[in-house]
Amino acid sequence: MKKYYLDNFIWNKETSEIRGLPRPYVKVNKLYYFLKPVGFKNKFKRYLHTIVPIPWQSIPLFDNFGALLDVNIDHESEVVKNGLCAYCGIKFKEKEICIRWTTQNFMPTVDGKNSSLDKNIFPRSRVFSDSYPHHLECMQQARIFCPFMRTLIDKNFEIGEYDILRSNHFKHIEMLKNTYMGAKNEL
Numbered sequence: 001m002k003k004y005y006l007d008n009f010i011w012n013k014e015t016s017e018i019r020g021l022p023r024p025y026v027k028v029n030k031l032y033y034f035l036k037p038v039g040f041k042n043k044f045k046r047y048l049h050t051i052v053p054i055p056w057q058s059i060p061l062f063d064n065f066g067a068l069l070d071v072n073i074d075h076e077s078e079v080v081k082n083g084l085c086a087y088c089g090i091k092f093k094e095k096e097i098c099i100r101w102t103t104q105n106f107m108p109t110v111d112g113k114n115s116s117l118d119k120n121i122f123p124r125s126r127v128f129s130d131s132y133p134h135h136l137e138c139m140q141q142a143r144i145f146c147p148f149m150r151t152l153i154d155k156n157f158e159i160g161e162y163d164i165l166r167s168n169h170f171k172h173i174e175m176l177k178n179t180y181m182g183a184k185n186e187l
């Protein structure tokens, strides 16, 4: 597990600014070990691991049932603008092989709030960096520690050169925008 966290490298205001892997971590309250507050199917017995590394773009909450992470708006706004990996905060090289989640189906918002039209669906908080490329190793870690990401399967992702995946990200957002605006007009 050393690859996923360093001893005493605990998440706080200072460590949250450090880029790269491993990420600073939080120790999760026992309450959350088996808590399954969300509707999606989870084949795992455990909901959260004892220790959870925190993505560069996130702020740990764990104090509000259902909401595990909040968005670090400053970091989030840098991801697409500067071509960074949301998990570690490091910039991609043009042809770097990376991975992107392709089945995100809610229109993202800047802060992740109100990204679903249906307020009964919770949580469906999506941000723009969700469908943006990630490093292979970073996505692997997200798929271990994030209770939602770990329910996804390999075909929910695409792997390829950064510049191609970045372009696919923008097409994806455009498609969501059309769907979202279309649905709004029908209401």
Ligand SMILES: [Zn+2]
Pocket (backbone or CB within 6 Å): 085, 086, 087, 088, 089, 090, 134, 135, 138
């Ligand atoms: Zn990364």
